[in-house]
Amino acid sequence: MIRSGNEAWFRVEDASAIGAARRAATLLASGMGFSETTRERMAIAVSEAASNLVKHAVEGMMLIRPHPQAVAVVEVLALDKGPGISDLGRAWRDGYSTVGTLGIGLGGITRMATAHDVYSVPGRGTVICMHFTADGRPLPASHVSGLIRPIGEESVCGDAFACFDTPEAAVAMVCDGLGHGEPAAEASRRAVKVFQEHGDLPLTSLLERLHHALRASRGAAVAVTRLDRASGRVVFAGIGNIAAWIVHPEGRQGLISLPGIAGHYSRTVREYAYVAPPHSMVVMHSDGLSSRWDITTFPGLTARSPAVMAATLLREAGTRRDDACVLVLKVTP
Known part of the structure; x- marks a missing residue:
């Protein structure tokens, strides 16, 4: 986890x-x-x-x-x-x-x-x-990395991510609690707990559970994705303004998230399927990052580690006016 x-x-x-x-x-x-x-x-x-x-x-x-x-x-x-x-x-x-x-x-x-x-x-x-x-032994290659950064001088972040990852497949979630500070962080903690307990469910069922669990909170934008690395198949479902992309050196393809606030209101939950090319990455981020970043202005970035990719996007597109979260999954290990 x-x-x-x-x-x-x-x-x-x-x-x-x-x-x-x-x-x-x-x-x-x-x-x-x-x-x-x-x-x-x-x-x-x-x-x-x-x-x-x-x-x-x-x-x-x-x-x-x-x-x-x-x-x-x-x-x-x-x-x-x-x-x-x-x-x-x-x-x-x-x-x-x-x-x-x-x-x-x-x-x-x-x-x-x-x-x-x-x-x-x-x-x-x-x-x-x-x-x-601690022991000096080599670190296995990482296929996924995420970063969160709170707004201003806040000590807690209202955004969160979680992921179950293996060399064959990954299931991931990004949550953006409404607002910022402790109430937003509490909403995201609820989402992470539900994801940890039910991450093996079909995405629509998982998203419905998240929607239900967040009713007791101020609500959130939340999205989940499932990546099969052998086929490159990416399945995605979201409520609210979590941005998601399949990113490759020549550009990116946007993934569809439906309007709403998880825990309060949303349309019927739907999932969408895509095929990611080899050596691409799946990127998910909250609206603490602008969606205007252009991967073609960063030559060779998609060949770097997920941690470096996430940090570069946060530096390039992150805003100080909101909590921020970015999660990067490698399609090909």
Whole structure:
């Protein structure tokens, strides 16, 4: 079961944020049983990545959280709207430095991680994803990742995601509780609980259960999808304004969600079937992200990991005026 929660976001715009991010990472790792040596390596990598954001980035952000799929794994994402890295090959080299880039120490930063992925577009910014494991063993490839970010300085997010994932198939949900703050978060928690208990139902039955369970809440927009990786078949059903797309390097295909508010009113629940091409991705997001993003302006992004894809879309299309949630599923493992 993959679900949202325990996210720790940091705005990395001045030097004080470097220590805060480092302390959050080491505290999380300590609670997971990381050795002192492993914690020190992670602390150095997090400090260097945060320092680079302060020195060279624009709108630098860092996310530190338990990996949403794996046990005893810390995931760190650093994202910015800075100048980007024009030559990633050179940036991997120790000691490489060019004023105005985010290339300083990149090779050393990622070498300290158990696994990493980097995506950068000159003039658009950079996303770095690092994973640190407690025992140092390699991390299996991930087929799905999601991110949530609360509005402004809220401590809770009214959006949530959840997913059951295997190499053969995935069933996923995105929920956007009406409004924001604790009442919206409570609606999303109800949805996650129902999904966790009934995720094996046909999508229309699952969505009807979600609709019924949310009657005691302020309501939500909610959508569910089922992906069969062997055939590329995608089945989707939604109530409200959860955006969903089949995304490939040449563009995207929108999936149909019906108007309404789950828990309050909706038309008859319907599901729609599509076929996704190999090596594409299924993307679902709340209206905390604008739907105007254009995948063709991000060459090679669909070949990156789901975590980097999700972070890039959140950075590019996310709004500070609402809670935000984005979930990415790889069609081909």
